[in-house]
Amino acid sequence: MRQTTKAAVKFTAAALAGAAAMASFAMNAHAQKTTEQGIQEYRDMLADGNPAELVELRGEDLWTKPQGPKNASLEKCDLGSGPGKLEGAVATLPRFFGDAGKVMDVETRLVHCMVTLQGRDVAEITKKPYSGTGEKPTELESLVAYIYAQSRGAKIKVPQSHPEELASRARGEKIFFYRGGPYDFSCASCHATDDQRIRLQGLPNLTKPEPAQAAFAAWPAYRVSQGAVRSMQWRMYDCFRQQRFPELKYGSQASIDLITYLGVKAEGGTMQATSLKR
Amino acid sequence: MGDPMKIRAKANGDEVEVKVLMSHEMETGQRKAADGSLVPAWFIQSVTAKCNDKVVLQANWGPAVSKNPFLSFSFKGGKAGDTVDVTWTDNKGDTRTDKTKVA
Amino acid sequence: MRKIFQYSASLVLFALLGACANTDSKPVVAEPTSEEINAILMASFMEKGQAKMDRVIQTELQKACSAAETTPGGLPDAKRTALQDAALAAVKYPADGKYLGDWKAGEKVAQTGVGFQFSDKAGSEAGGNCYACHQLAPQELSYGNIGPSLQQYGKLRGDSEEIMKYTWAKIWNSHAYNACSNMPRFGAEGILTETQLKDVMALLMSPESPVNK
Amino acid sequence: MNQNRRTMLKASSGMTVLGLAVAAGLIKPNEVFAAAGYPEKAFNAKSMDELIKALGGNMPTESKDITVVAPDIAENGAVVPVGADSKLAKTTEISLLVSNNPSMMSAQFMIPAGTDAKVNTRVKMGKSSDVYALVKADGKYYFAKKEVKVTLGGCGG
Numbered sequence: 080m081r082q083t084t085k086a087a088v089k090f091t092a093a094a095l096a097g098a099a100a101m102a103s104f105a106m107n108a109h110a111q112k113t114t115e116q117g118i119q120e121y122r123d124m125l126a127d128g129n130p131a132e133l134v135e136l137r138g139e140d141l142w143t144k145p146q147g148p149k150n151a152s153l154e155k156c157d158l159g160s161g162p163g164k165l166e167g168a169v170a171t172l173p174r175f176f177g178d179a180g181k182v183m184d185v186e187t188r189l190v191h192c193m194v195t196l197q198g199r200d201v202a203e204i205t206k207k208p209y210s211g212t213g214e215k216p217t218e219l220e221s222l223v224a225y226i227y228a229q230s231r232g233a234k235i236k237v238p239q240s241h242p243e244e245l246a247s248r249a250r251g252e253k254i255f256f257y258r259g260g261p262y263d264f265s266c267a268s269c270h271a272t273d274d275q276r277i278r279l280q281g282l283p284n285l286t287k288p289e290p291a292q293a294a295f296a297a298w299p300a301y302r303v304s305q306g307a308v309r310s311m312q313w314r315m316y317d318c319f320r321q322q323r324f325p326e327l328k329y330g331s332q333a334s335i336d337l338i339t340y341l342g343v344k345a346e347g348g349t350m351q352a353t354s355l356k357r
Numbered sequence: 358m359g360d361p362m363k364i365r366a367k368a369n370g371d372e373v374e375v376k377v378l379m380s381h382e383m384e385t386g387q388r389k390a391a392d393g394s395l396v397p398a399w400f401i402q403s404v405t406a407k408c409n410d411k412v413v414l415q416a417n418w419g420p421a422v423s424k425n426p427f428l429s430f431s432f433k434g435g436k437a438g439d440t441v442d443v444t445w446t447d448n449k450g451d452t453r454t455d456k457t458k459v460a
Numbered sequence: 461m462r463k464i465f466q467y468s469a470s471l472v473l474f475a476l477l478g479a480c481a482n483t484d485s486k487p488v489v490a491e492p493t494s495e496e497i498n499a500i501l502m503a504s505f506m507e508k509g510q511a512k513m514d515r516v517i518q519t520e521l522q523k524a525c526s527a528a529e530t531t532p533g534g535l536p537d538a539k540r541t542a543l544q545d546a547a548l549a550a551v552k553y554p555a556d557g558k559y560l561g562d563w564k565a566g567e568k569v570a571q572t573g574v575g576f577q578f579s580d581k582a583g584s585e586a587g588g589n590c591y592a593c594h595q596l597a598p599q600e601l602s603y604g605n606i607g608p609s610l611q612q613y614g615k616l617r618g619d620s621e622e623i624m625k626y627t628w629a630k631i632w633n634s635h636a637y638n639a640c641s642n643m644p645r646f647g648a649e650g651i652l653t654e655t656q657l658k659d660v661m662a663l664l665m666s667p668e669s670p671v672n673k
Numbered sequence: 674m675n676q677n678r679r680t681m682l683k684a685s686s687g688m689t690v691l692g693l694a695v696a697a698g699l700i701k702p703n704e705v706f707a708a709a710g711y712p713e714k715a716f717n718a719k720s721m722d723e724l725i726k727a728l729g730g731n732m733p734t735e736s737k738d739i740t741v742v743a744p745d746i747a748e749n750g751a752v753v754p755v756g757a758d759s760k761l762a763k764t765t766e767i768s769l770l771v772s773n774n775p776s777m778m779s780a781q782f783m784i785p786a787g788t789d790a791k792v793n794t795r796v797k798m799g800k801s802s803d804v805y806a807l808v809k810a811d812g813k814y815y816f817a818k819k820e821v822k823v824t825l826g827g828c829g830g
């Protein structure tokens with residue numbers, strides 16, 4: 080029942096986007112379009128048919144498939160809303176988990192479930208979290224796509240109740256402004272001013288609620304330039320690569336703190352992931 | 358055998374709109390791997406869509422079609438409950454068929 | 461139906477968290493110390509390729525600018541002047557006194573953004589990635605706006621020695637004129653070679669360059 | 674609903690004889706040549722002349738009854754949404770061409786009676802180029818074209 084409604088909603092949304100694209104096409108046919116309008120038209124045309132759905136299908140299989148020394152599936156994984164309850168869960172992460180004694184984001188919690196429920200080894204699970212060019216989606220990418228798909232439409236509410244949650248956010252803010260590397264870049268170099276763009280890509284001002292909501296809601300995303308679903312952990316990892324930092328470890332404390340900082344800023348936004356991006 | 362496709366078929370009057378996402382690398386044969394060697398071409402060459410066993414679209418593709426291909430088209434004479442199936446075959450001879458009911 | 465369920469679930473959650481917070485009386489967090497942040501960063505990154513762990517350790521300028529960006533009032537004037545003066549004093553001007561190279565090569569440098577990432581081969585020539593932040597040649601539609609537009613740069617400013625020197629110094633070390641500039645120190649950090657810097661200078665200054673057309 | 678869909682998907686997946694032969698090691702993948710009817714020559718054509726020679730027919734004339742559906746600017750050349758809409762009577766074939774790609778033809782669609790002469794897909798573009806819709810209607814070739822600019826995006830690394 081839920082699935083049907085959701086599918087219908089999605090379909091209508093896609094149809095609307097398509098119609099909007101057609102309308103803007105007709106309207107501007109005689110006028111000189113700006114580069115920004117052109118890019119928006121391109122994005123609208125792509126909105127209908129997101130290959131992330133193919134990855135979600137893989138993820139669903141992996142979620143329900145018994146694996147590891149304990150030959151268990153992930154269906155009892157508790158992402159903070161109760162065992163196996165995925166709906167809306169990712170919109171409330173990162174959060175403090177008593178059973179682990181720390182703040183965890185979606186991906187570290189997922190790995191935690193793979194370790195505790197399936198008896199698998201952390202190093203083995205996180206050895207290659209991101210797929211390379213011409214490779215199939217990794218297990219983590221597939222699972223993440225599936226997990227986020229269950230929270231589409233959920234309101235973002237990353238909790239700030241436990242002292243560890245407050246501390247994580249405070250550290251995240253410091254790390255956000257931390258300059259380093261040969262280019263002197265911090266996250267803030269690109270993401271702390273309104274209406275900025277690099278080449279033609281808009282750079283959300285992540286210190287403000289609205290752009291932070293849009294950004295937090297849109298990841299993970301299917302990147303058409305890479306033909307892959309990229310997760311929030313990847314987003315942090317790849318920003319730091321471009322900042323010329325060393326490699327950010329998967330599920331590292333710095334990554335969790337930054338995601339907490341962003342998530343708290345994004346409160347009230349509506350989850351859209353997995354979205355489609357350049 | 359490839360991964361599942363995602364097919365949507367929606368009736369609007371006697372017109373059925375079909376949208377398909379296929380899971381395929383669509384290697385051009387011109388991309389270099391990390392070691393500098395060419396990655397061999399590997400792409401879907403033919404696509405056939407049928408509605409209740411009647412061919413409604415046949416396509417031939419080259420390697421320039423994007424990774425995880427998307428296809429949309431419409432045909433007349435279909436209705437809710439009809440079966441739409443789509444088959445692709447790639448240049449290595451691999452093939453896959455998926456189907457859906459028209460909604 | 462779904463809404464209601466979600467709502468009640470979040471109420472329960474709220475109550476639980478509230479209970480948690482109560483046992484803690486006041487959940488106030490202390491400002492994280494720089495030692496704490498440094499320790500977390502050192503533990504969160506690992507060296508890869510050319511990107512070693514020393515890149516995580518801040519220079520004096522990076523430290524001052526990071527602090528300024530999270531402190532009300534920003535950078536103190538004395539500190540700003542000191543940082544800018546030090547940057548300007550260390551600028552190395554071209555040994556042969558010639559500022560301009562080949563604008564066509566400069567356009568390539570401006571278009572290329574690779575270099576110094578852990579995914580780049582160590583020692584491979586880096587680009588300047590000027591278009592990422594600046595508008596230059598009008599033909600290139602894909603330009604950023606983090607920095608000011610440089611279209612007509614030379615045409616508007618002329619080619620006096622003063623302008624040449626200023627432009628060179630700005631590219632060499634942008635902090636010479638703006639202590640906490642977002643622009644990388646292309647000369648001072650050795651990102652671009654002297655030849656590449658001259659080529660970029662030509663792209664900006666040469667009357668033949670599309671930037672000045 | 675979800676479960677049903679999946680079961681259906683799984684049950685319907687299958688292999689052709691050729692696929693099985695490859696899987697069984699009877700044919701090495703690189704020995705598989707194009708399936709019968711695959712217009713290899715057309716897909717190798719570098720120009721309209723070569724393409725028309727391969728397809729067999731008249732040099733196309735431009736037609737206002739064909740619309741190329743494509744954006745003015747593509748943020749990424751790896752995925753450019755392109756399509757064609759032909760209002761020409763008896764349209765039986767639509768091909769999407771990118772003139773600046775190494776091979777011109779990206780995709781060819783055979784349109785049986787009852788199917789709209791309107792298709793959309795996504796193609797790779799190496800650089801800015803004219804995108805053509807080549808349409809065969811009542812045995813003759815027609816075309817329409819549109820320029821699509823491919824921009825460089827992102828942080829450049």
